[in-house]
Amino acid sequence: xxxxxxxxxxxxxxxxxxxxxxxxxxxxxxxxxxxxxxxxxxxxxxxxxxxxxxxxxxxxxxxxxxxxxxxxxxxxxxxxxxxxxxxxxxxxxxxxxxxxxxxxx
Numbered sequence: 136x137x138x139x140x141x142x143x144x145x146x147x148x149x150x151x152x153x154x155x156x157x158x159x160x161x162x163x164x165x166x167x168x169x170x171x172x173x174x175x176x177x178x179x180x181x182x183x184x185x186x187x188x189x190x191x192x193x194x195x196x197x198x199x200x201x202x203x204x205x206x207x208x209x210x211x212x213x214x215x216x217x218x219x220x221x222x223x224x225x226x227x228x229x230x231x232x233x234x235x236x237x238x239x240x
Contacts, residue, residue: 140197142204144187144216147180149223153212154182157201161188165227185227187216 141161145154145168154177158164167173169183177183191197204212220226 137192138194140191140194142189142191142197142201143185144204144212145177145182146184146186146216146223147182148184150213152180152182153209155201155204155212157197159194161190162227162231165230169227184223184225185230186220186223186225188226 138159140157140159141164142155142157143161143165145156145165146152156164164173165183165185168177171178171183189197189200191200207215216223
């Protein structure tokens with residue numbers, strides 16, 4: 136089984152503060168954000184709703200995609216989210232359906 140890499144966008148609320156990240160374990164990483172285990176920006180501003188993500192097989196491509204997305208203007212990011220998630224649902228709940236809580240090391 137090949138490893139997957141993800142870029143993800145978290146939001147504080149609809150049209151709220153956005154955060155873009157990259158990880159190889161999306162469920163665990165979002166769980167860490169939701170449980171305030173990631174110090175810094177997301178903890179400080181309450182940014183913990185998974186509103187968008189993309190999956191890749193290549194780590195370098197995922198990192199480059201993250202860097203590109205961070206450079207895009209806010210309107211473009213908002214349009215991208217709304218195209219695939221018009222209601223700004225927290226996608227984490229769908230993602231974990233049938234999975235136990237991740238083990239934190």
